Amino acid sequence: MEVTGAVDSVLVGEDVGKGCNMEEPLEIPIISDLTMVLGSISQSKAVSVVIDFIDLSTVYDNVKQAMTFGMRSVVYVPRISIDTVTALSAFCEKASMGCLVVLTLSVGSLLLQQATISASFHYKNVEIVESGPNASVT
Known part of the structure; x- marks a missing residue:
């Protein structure tokens, strides 16, 4: 971009x-x-x-x-x-x-999800960990 x-x-x-x-x-x-x-x-x-x-x-x-x-x-x-x-x-x-x-504000999250999908073909487990005031694990 x-x-x-x-x-x-x-x-x-x-x-x-x-x-x-x-x-x-x-x-x-x-x-x-x-x-x-x-x-x-x-x-x-x-x-x-x-x-x-x-x-x-x-x-x-x-x-x-x-x-x-x-x-x-x-x-x-x-x-x-x-x-x-x-x-x-x-x-x-x-x-x-x-x-x-x-x-x-999830544009970054969407990009991370796409990266996770790509990585999932190469690894058994893939997760995105968000850290911030309202941290959550996806």
Whole structure:
């Protein structure tokens, strides 16, 4: 994966690498206009996914706008309502495009699960151990 654009209302003008505490800047400025970023990156055939970590009030419009530019979305919004998920599902079905709604910050967990599946072909037992304030074992 490669970061090709970034939108934020607070860190406008900063380099996305700096905003994400990366060691080196990515030379991609953070801007506040989603339409401008989507229009710019949609010119590249390699870009096909928009990751949206935004508040609930704008998620439906953001997904709709990304699909207008031919991009699918991965959405993480804490406490998203079933009505919003249903509306997104209906919109995606009409647009014949997918959208992944991640109800918890589990994108990393999904990647770990895929790694576990791959490892299970080579080991007898494989498990993912999560550590944090609410640690659980899967």
